[in-house]
Amino acid sequence: MSWDAEFTHHFDRCADSMRFTAFLLCGNHHEAEDVVQSAFLKFYLAGPKPAQGGGLDAYLRQIVVRTFLAERRRVRWKREKLTDVMPEVPAAGSLSEDRLVVWKALSAVPAKQRATLVLRYWHDLGVEETAAALGCSVGTVKSNTSRGLKALRQRLGPEFGDLWQEVSRGA
Template sequence: MSWDAEFTRHFDRCADSMRFTAYLLCGNHHEAEDLVQSAFLKLYLAGPRMAHREGLDAYLRQIVVRTFLAERRRMRWKREKLTDTPPELPTAGALSEDRLVVWQALSAVPAKQRATLVLRYWHDLGVEETAAALRCSVGTVKSNTNRGLKALRQRLGPEFGALWQEVSRGA
């Protein structure tokens, strides 16, 4: 199978999932779309040079996360104005209020901690897999997970445990 055909098939299969991952990371549909387009472009350009293409999902997820973190590092000087309400919330009718509350709280967590939480709990990656995706140590993943969960607990209050379990299960 040619790379173009393989890429098209892969895009059709996982574009929506990658868009949602990007949305969880950045909290904005437009930014998420740009992030996913950049990631797919990078994957497309790298594809012909790849000797093994078995792990395309993991590789693409890694590209999305790394591109998100790189953009956040570039934007540091720009200093965004934080508000209590993100500019956009998911519009799907089936979303529960609990999910919206957790996603809103997640958008306030620092970028690296947010990326760690999304990989660990939304994508259900282990500590080692998350460390590989983020190019950091296992200890860094553990501390970012701990700090990110602590930040969510502070924002969500006593209902944190039940809300987080519902959302991280993908329910």
């Protein structure tokens, strides 16, 4: 199979999953779409060599997370701006109210901690896998997980308890 055909097949199979991962990281659909587009471009330009080792989903997820983090570093000064347009909200009925509350709280967690939480709890990766995806040490993953969960709990308040873990497991 040619690289173009293999890439197209992989794109068709996992684009929605990568968009959702990027949405969890970014907090809005437009930025998530930009991150995924950049990630797939990097993936395509890398060529078939990474594909030979297998684990394409993990490799692509790693590119998505690293693209998100690089974008956050590049535009650190860029923060939420006030506009006269209402923020984007998922379609009514597609998400529970609890999920919306958790996702809003998650968007307030610092980028590296958010990436760690998404990989650990949404994608159910272990500490070592998360460290490999983020290009950091196991200790960094553990501290980012701890700090991220603490920030999320503070943002959600005591009435939501461990709702993040329930939401991330699809409960």
